[in-house]
Amino acid sequence: RVTLSCVALCGGTHGNELSGIYLVQETLKNKRKGEAMEAVTVVTVISNPRAVQQRVRYTETDLNLTRISTFSLSLSAPVSERTPYEIIRSQELNSLLGPKGSGQAVDLICDLHNTTANMGLCLITYADSDWICLHICKHLHHLLICCFVFLVFHSVYNPYSKYLSVCHGAMEIGPQPHGVIRSNIFTAMQEAVHLMLDWVRLFNSGTQFDEGSVDVYTMVKNIDYPRDPYTHNITAAVHPELQDRDFCLLYPGDPIFLSFSGEILRYKGKEPLYPFFINECAYYEKGVALLLARKSKVKIPAIQCSRA
């Protein structure tokens, strides 16, 4: 790759995750005021404007969780009256940010998200060999933005990576209730985006970034809430000793749930793992109370843009 000349900043992929939406609107306002001759072009996008307007995660199908296979198909599928809005929107986004594999595609996508879980500031990427994302992670980590972690999902839905053959990271920050904006969370996201863009400018100007390593949390499995077998209603909440302790090692035998009748349910796995997305609002409907990850150190090579 020559340079990362064009970065897309996407807010509102989920319409009730407000930090990214207001950050994109604010960035757009400042762009109008000037900032010519930038070393990087920032494209701002509200990914799911209809969901944003309604303050809901999605209107018909989750833009984020449209599975790769479905999504890949949907990019070329003919549109009918029954096509869900989010599928149509994904085709628009493909035109706007791609098209996939074309020379006009943006070079880096930063997709802004919130979570109700106490996860601090996380970058989510979809391959542990995405050196650009891993170097950005290292850059953010060095500048000590609150709790910073990095996740790799191996088996994940990723709409954007299907448009584009470029780097893509989701920035996830919490805790913040969906439908609410908290100033401290907004500021943290704003700082992280500024730092990310600083890194891109340095990269584009020819700076060499040394080799190093970053801690990576790789998803292993998920755990659902205990449920009533007949009604499928949940019968327990996340245990107070686990609630808000994202990325704190969970040992076999540790409490995970406290049932509404007062019974403690414990972690039955054999291996200590790192819980995250603990009690995320949007995952109730997906049958996920928390995800569990293994932590590892990933070596990243030195990197420098190769000017043409």
Add this chain to the structure above:
Amino acid sequence: RVTLSCVALCGGTHGNELSGIYLVQETLKNKRKGEAMEAVTVVTVISNPRAVQQRVRYTETDLNLTRISTFSLSLSAPVSERTPYEIIRSQELNSLLGPKGSGQAVDLICDLHNTTANMGLCLITYADSDWICLHICKHLHHLLICCFVFLVFHSVYNPYSKYLSVCHGAMEIGPQPHGVIRSNIFTAMQEAVHLMLDWVRLFNSGTQFDEGSVDVYTMVKNIDYPRDPYTHNITAAVHPELQDRDFCLLYPGDPIFLSFSGEILRYKGKEPLYPFFINECAYYEKGVALLLARKSKVKIPAIQCSRA
């Protein structure tokens, strides 16, 4: 009044406020197991089952905020195809818990709510001469359930009081994101409901409750988020120094908002007041960033049920 022989416990008036919903379901389960010969009959109700199923606050109109005038009208209004679901449901609730003014009406309604604001456990009542509610408040306070406060709204929408000529209190507890259940919040609500029912049992058994006083917060006004005059989008979040400081005195000149461009906006009132419902999710659409209250001490008389 003779006794409070029948108490209604209502969850899910807002379908995404989960503590009350699961508490009502759990209470119902335990009732099935027995508990005959009780000194008080507890009726459990899911107020807005359709909203509960969809995990939304309401489906067509807010069951809670249907204004008294509209609501009073709606109880007798003929139902058409265009009647909002919540109006139809309010008529069903009137039959179930009332009818208003009839001998079959329940004696006390406890309506269970959550808020995203850091309000702790609050009782909301609608008159500062509701001695039953004020004595219950005192009872809960003495048993030291976390942060306990008591609010009186003077100009408030109150669906239930229109059915019934009896005491009605809303129990409001937070912080909890809507659509999420937190174990500590559930447990606090469960304890408060148990204590309230204990008080009712004592009352029904003829116990005299001494005179005393309680701190009452009376709503004075509300403040909206700063908004863009053209788009009506909010342009600032609650200031980090105010966020989560419900019921901490706000002085003239104190920061209230931090705009997305970094500007501090201050409280311009002349009188120090107590903020509450700070940054409540459901109030964005109502144009309310926080409410402000005056605190006073209300004297309550000794009370004892007069057995017939």
